[in-house]
Amino acid sequence: MDNVTxxxxxxxxxxxxxxxxxxxxxxxxxxxxxxxDDGTTYVGEAEIREWIQAHLIDPKIVITPISFEGDRLVASGDGDFxxxxxxFAFVFGIEDDQVTDLTIDPV
Incomplete structure (x- = not known):
């Protein structure tokens, strides 16, 4: 991640x-x-919190950025899976330093 801004x-x-x-x-x-993510759309705080818990926290995901260009982060994801x-490719929509839209696909 040292070379990825x-x-x-x-x-x-x-x-x-x-x-x-x-x-x-x-x-x-x-x-x-x-x-x-994974064929499902999550909208709003409650659904996104459930997604965070099930898809990032429970499997102890660790993301290592590989590259970032435009709105697309390519990163290695590892954890208990x-x-x-x-x-993975993470495509971000950002407004006022907050994520408004995120799409995650395998690369």
Whole structure:
């Protein structure tokens, strides 16, 4: 991550994910944010908190950024899931240093 410069919201997302801090991670998202991950869309704080717990905190995900260009972070994700580490593309919509939209796909 030393050579990858990230916008504040993306850096906060990575740091909170790697710290396994559900409250800090939820604070990265705007009130009406949308997350698309694993074929499901999560909208608003309650659904995104559930997604955070189930998809990032419980499996102890650690994200290692590989590159960031435009609005797309490519990163290695590892944790308590089969087949890891895996590479993912995180495409961020950001407004006022908060994530408004996030789409995650395998690379």
């Amino acid at each position: 990230l916008p504040k919201a993306v850096d906060d997302f990575v740091a909170a994910t790697n710290a396994h801090d559900v409250n800090a991670l939820a604070a990265v998202f705007g009130d009406e944010a949308t997350v698309r 089969p087949g890891g580490p895996l590479s």
